[in-house]
Amino acid sequence: MxxxxxxxxxxxxxxxxxxxxxxxxxxxxxxxxxxxxxxxxxxxxxxxxxxxxxxxxxxxxxxxxxxxxxxxxxxxxxxxxxxxxxxxxxxxxxxxxxxxxxxxxxxxxxxxxIPAATERPDRREVAFAGERRSGIARGDRVAVDVDGDRTYATSEDVE
CATH class of the missing domain: 3.30.70.3250 (Ribonuclease P, Pop5 subunit)
Structure with missing residues (x-):
């Protein structure tokens, strides 16, 4: 054809x-x-x-x-x-x-x-809402585990 x-x-x-x-x-x-x-x-x-x-x-x-x-x-x-x-x-x-x-x-x-590589997540303890919590940081974004749910924040919101 x-x-x-x-x-x-x-x-x-x-x-x-x-x-x-x-x-x-x-x-x-x-x-x-x-x-x-x-x-x-x-x-x-x-x-x-x-x-x-x-x-x-x-x-x-x-x-x-x-x-x-x-x-x-x-x-x-x-x-x-x-x-x-x-x-x-x-x-x-x-x-x-x-x-x-x-x-x-x-x-x-x-x-x-399209970026060459994606950022590798880093699991660590973060201070969020006055308490130490488990979180996953990826660049300046952080996913924080709060009472069984996940809350999203920036690196400026957590310590």
Missing amino acids: KHLPKHLRPKWRYVAVALETDPDESFSRGAFQRELWYATQNLLGDAGSADADGTVVRFQFRNGDGSAVVRARRGEVEAIRAALACVESVDDATVAVGIEGVSGTIRACEEKF
């Missing part, structure tokens, strides 16, 4: 996505892809989700921190951004999704917007 001429091929944009969840949680590329497709279909409908595409072409996730590159058809980037905003959990793990930027190639997207 012959390739389509360049002017007839679909034109793509690539969206860099930052993912963050509890340091103890983990999920796969397939699970994130499934949640993104569900969100896209629920938001845009069948025809709209097919037009937007939303395929995860690159994915890395470790220690509750990661990134992805999501493919969008040119002209449908805003629809994919809206669908990404609708993703709130993956495999029962609450996840924060942030858009880092948009690029015309995968390589440029990775070079501009």
Whole structure:
């Protein structure tokens, strides 16, 4: 089968996505892809989700921190951004999704917007709300165990 001429091929944009969840949680590329497709279909409908595409072409996730590159058809980037905003959990793990930027190639997207390595979490005792508690620090973010629940703070909130 012959390739389509360049002017007839679909034109793509690539969206860099930052993912963050509890340091103890983990999920796969397939699970994130499934949640993104569900969100896209629920938001845009069948025809709209097919037009937007939303395929995860690159994915890395470790220690509750990661990134992805999501493919969008040119002209449908805003629809994919809206669908990404609708993703709130993956495999029962609450996840924060942030858009880092948009690029015309995968390589440029990775070079501009995706960090080389994720920060390694450090479990330690922290002073929070006047008491010593167990916490997991990742950069300037700290997840503190408070009465069986997890509370999130910055390094300025804890000692």
